[in-house]
Amino acid sequence: MKVPEHRSLKEKQRLEREELILQVAQDVVLEKGYRDTSMDEIAARVGIAKGTLYLHFAKKEDLMFAFFEREMQKILQAIEQQPVAAEMSAQAKLESIVSIMHKDPSGKRANLLFILFNSEDFKIALQQKSLDTLQRISDKVMAYLEEGKARGxxxxxxxxGILLNSFFSVLSPRSHRRLFQEEGYTREEVMFCVQKIFFRGIAKRSS
Incomplete structure (x- = not known):
């Protein structure tokens, strides 16, 4: 995380430590799952006292919320800032969103979001707390789907609404986690085929 120059040294150090905490928390959750991740272990791996960790995040849920919201904001900002030409097809615009969603060569982000979304004691609160960001991403996809209908x-x-739900169900990185990890397919191979299936399936049939 690049910190603006005008921030004080103390503030820079706080933000850098917070970024390190989030990175370490990501690694621990990927290793142990959400339920078995403890604040004690995160603090130990970061090399700080548990009390210092609590100055940043009052509880484990807050830490995970922060990670999730940060990743969703990255996706939203990339979507909102990407150049979109008027002549681009709606499909091309949607494909660019898919590319942004999958822009994580290591696969760590997709795997962690998969874990959080599938944590029964956390996912409902997670989705509610990040509702505004998730809604803005959904609204952008919805607008392109409506545009695609209007353009034929x-x-x-x-x-x-069904197109929107299918878009996220079919094209989300977490939907194909097993194919990446167990079947040996690359992300490029999977997403090429899945996008072909999705867009062919929703295409307007010629009369």
Missing amino acids: EFDPDIPT
Whole structure:
């Protein structure tokens, strides 16, 4: 995380430590899962006292919220800042969002988000707390789907809400985690095929 020059040294150190905490927490959750991750271990791995960790995050849930919101904000900012030409098809715009969602060569982000989304005692609160960010991402996808219908690219008889749900269900990195980890496919191979299936399936049929 690059810290603006005008910040005080103390503030820079605080932000740098917070970034390190988030990175270490990510590694611990990936190793042990959400339930078995402890604040004690995170503090020990960072090399700080547990009390110092609590100055940044009052509890484990707050730490995970911070990580999740940070990653969602990165995705949202990339989506909102990407150059979109007027002549681009709606499909091309949606494909660019898929590319942003999968822009994580290590696969760590996708794996961690998968763990958090599938933690029964956490995912509902997680989604509620980040509702605004998630809604803004969904709104952008929804707008492109509606645009595709209006342009005659997508089947107008399929409700947009179903298209939206299918988009995230089919094209989310977490949906294909097993293929990456167990079947040996690369992310590029999987997403090429999955996007082909999705966009062919929602395409408007010629009369």
